Amino acid sequence: LVWLPEKLHPTCANKLLKIIEEPPRNTVILMVSELPDLVLGTILSRAQRINVRGIHPEDIAASMISQFNLTPEDAKHVAHLANGSYLKAVEAISLGEENKFYLEQFKGMMRNSWARNVRGMKDMADVLASIGRERQKNFLAYCQHLIRENFMYRFQSPELNYMNMDEAGFAVKFAPFINERNVIDIMDELAKAERHVAQNVNAKMVFFDLSLRLTVLIKR
Incomplete structure (x- = not known):
């Protein structure tokens, strides 16, 4: 089983080509990709592509009601967040430790920037x-996700939002500060910080500088 073959380093991928083309006897190689168009063409040409569609929202909602005793309204909300993924539906019911940490850091960053709390x-x-660098990149990607969701929250169209209940609870007070005047620049700063982290720039400098820049943007 090869998980996310689109993330394989080209050197590694090329070394796998011969095995993929002529696997050992009684061997089946399964490659599970979220972005198949990014898989190396030389690998794609040696594989049979099978598209797996997302689970229908009504089926996810029914499962949430029977397995986790959710109310129909909550189950419908969770099915919307899941976007066809059963695992995402389960995660949406109870925020995982990693996402809890990211959410708390996001709240703290925005509050510190609003209050200009340098310490x-x-x-x-x-x-x-x-x-660590990978979790730092994941955190910054999560921040970009929440900025987008808080901007969309202002339009009062639930079908456009993909926040769990904890995130939506924070959005009630935070969303008014994300508007047409600052959303693009905030997203740009977060994306730039993510690039700097990937380039191994000193993380303390990256996050402190990001917070300082947000002090100006968040009050536009």
């Missing part, structure tokens, strides 16, 4: 610098 910014930069 809080420095403390948070220390915490985020200690979690």
Whole structure:
């Protein structure tokens, strides 16, 4: 089983070509991809592509009601968040430890920037610098997701939002601060910070600088 073959380093992928083309006897190689168009063409040409469609929202909702005793209204909301994925539906019921951590850090970052709490910014930069580069990139991607969702929340169209209940609870107070005047620039700053982390720039500097820039943007 090869999970996310689109993320294989080209050197590794090329070394797998011969095995994929002529696998050992009684061997089946399954490659599970979320972005099949990014898989190397040389690998795609040696594989049989099978598209797996998402689970219908009504089926997910029915499962949430029977398996987790959710109310029909909550089950419908969870099915919407799942976007065809049963695993995402289960995650939406109870926020995982990783997402809880990211959400709390996001709240802290935005509150520190709004209050211009420099000490809080420095403390948070220390915490985020200690979690490792991959988790730092995941956190910044999560921040971009929440900024987008909080901007869309202003339109009062639930079908456009993909936030769980904890995130939506924070959005009630936070969403008014994300508007047409600042949303693009905030997203750009978060994306730039993610690039800098990937390039191995000092994480404390990246997150402290990001917080300082947000102090101006969040009050536009």
